[in-house]
Amino acid sequence: MAWFKKSPPVADYGVMTPKRMVAYKTLMTLQSLKTEEIIKGAEAFEKAGLPEYGRMLRKRADLKNAPKDVREQRKAILRELLKSSDPDEVDEGADAFDKIGATVAADQLRAYARGLRTKKQVKG
């Protein structure tokens, strides 16, 4: 009859503390992590009352499980976007990459789009 026992309260429930932010950033950027480790991290964030962060981490773990042809297609899209001279198109692509959890690719594309906009500001 242990099912009714309350689990111990989590400290700072629902609060993104600086410590958690560091852990989240590490989970989102460290390349040596296995998908199971990222999922464990996601579970920890969900337990801590931060489901949005948990969801992003799960999406990130899914990136590695995508079929090869999907991954190749994503790479091809990124290459095309880095050839584009339309910053709005690049930003749209960045948003799409964000949605699948590829946040670094999205950030790189946004930086590229900003460069295109600055160039356009000067040269019209």
Added chain:
Amino acid sequence: MKLKAIAQELVNRAREGDQNAMALIRRTSDSAGRGSRKAKNAYTMIMSYIREHPIVSIPEHALPKHDKVSGEVADAIGCLCDHMSADWIDNPQNLGYVFALPSGGNAGLMAGAVILADGPDLTDERIYNLGAHILNDNERNTFYEGVSVGSKENGSQRGFTLSPEDKRVFNVGRAVGTARSIQIVRKGGDLAHHNECMAWELG
């Protein structure tokens, strides 16, 4: 001043690139390692402040979509756009335009990288020749270091430890390195040339 406030000030100064603050932290760490009780207390304070206040960089999506540039940087970007060719970039007299880019912050550097990426192939030889025109040995090496870092994540952290002038040269190198990595990716090369983490995500 209380120890906590001193620790806070030291960490903030070190993060802004103050070499004296960095040396003081290092010395405190050494003394703590040798067993000094006072240094141990101070070092604990410093480390707890660092843990509680990590560097929070502004995520790319939170930055404004467009940074305006003007003056010297706008002129340099305009000139790069108008004249970008193999002959132009190989001419040492034009190096000044590339070195004007950091005055516009990230906007100038990224615009420069985009224009350079649209230009002639940034081969190792071309980049080597570009750096060879920098007379100061230390600055030349910093430039090449910036090129090798390009758009990788650790680049911005390296900037914290450089003097303002070295940082400028380093950032010019980063713009050239970023442009080269964009060219490589456009041609179907490994995404890790542009950013290892991005390659992990999509690979």
